[in-house]
Amino acid sequence: MNAAGTAGDGGNQRRIRVVVVDDHAIFRSGLKADLDSRIDIVGEAGSVEEALRVIAEQRPEVVLLDVHLPGGLGGGGREVISKSAHMLGSTSFLALSVSDAAEDVVAVIRAGARGYVTKTISGPGISDAVIRVADGDAVFSPRLAGFVLDAFGTSPSDIADDELDRLSARELEVMRLIARGYSYKEVAKELFISIKTVETHVSAVLRKLQLSSRHELTKWAAERRLL
Template sequence: MNEAGTALRSVRVVVVDDHTIFRSGLKADLDSRIDVVGEAGTVDDAVRVIAEQRPEVVLLDVHLPGGLGGGGREVITKSAPLLGTTSFLALSVSDAAEDVVAVIRAGARGYVTKTISGAEISDAVIRVADGDAVFSPRLAGFVLDAFGTSPAEIADDELDRLSARELEVMRLIARGYSYKEVAKELFISIKTVETHVSAVLRKLQLSSRHELTKWAAERRLL
């Protein structure tokens, strides 16, 4: 419960990784907003547990034993009927472009590396559950290179609606930076970042970070 007496949202999550020690450490690091309802260490077990638990988000390692050898990508493919209600967030030691692109093509909503903190992973889970696409900053370029469309004409009046600071914030958010990372990069408060993001979404008539990322990618503004 928060100070106002309102229950905080809890996101149901399944953790998939072939290292038991890592799964245990990850579960201990996730904050109280995350409710781990299942875990698995192989492709086959992951598909079964996901089908049984129907989680909101699956934290999914890219390289897994079992199945037909397709790892995390195979888990997503075999769980395709659930993609409307279950989102997949890849969590891996690998930052190879081919790994990132493979799981995103399969249907994952994001990809973060295991170097980030428990708090950052928790935030990423919440964002994915809310419909955002989440990437570690340096990985976003792989996705844009693989999925970006041909450069679109940029309407001057669209960009003219944004202040210089709003444009800076928009670019960082679209690249996958968290509010905290944007605040640190631009030497402003998190509250100020939130204010700028709200203004950008309103001015561009967008409803989410996911739409903002797509908008920026189509115009090659990243």
């Protein structure tokens, strides 16, 4: 659907190769219609096995991945990511979900996804998110930011703490603003920093979320049956 618009794109923009993984065909076609011309959909899949095959064949830059998928061992999107772990260097995963249950979201993030958005996101919103992920940045929805604040606590770190276990004061500020519904641009304006700096902070938070074995985080996750 969007393939027709490539010629008029000015040529200076690279097109991002994307695979869409979702078990609902209606949602896939809706998503294809929504994604703008900077994005090239090179494959689709509706189950864990199909997704693994298509991703291995196409080696896309970004995989738009539904959290809930049939097939495989029942692990859904998380299983797709962990079985494609060897490609995480070249392929980024952006999780999509109708569910905003913490267990679903945090599980895919900890498996290696670069971000999470809800399926009610707007067309331009999802395109921006794909491009951001393709550039190596992280995409946080307000709700994911809320989960992070919930898990890491809302007080800034002391110097004594392991750096993975707490968010810095700046990271907390960024997370708070995202949870309040600010876009990266608005966060940058509010904090008088550049968008690039915002992206750095968000990526750092994502890394902490993925790597931290902090007691509170594991406890938080265990309470929600995430581990």
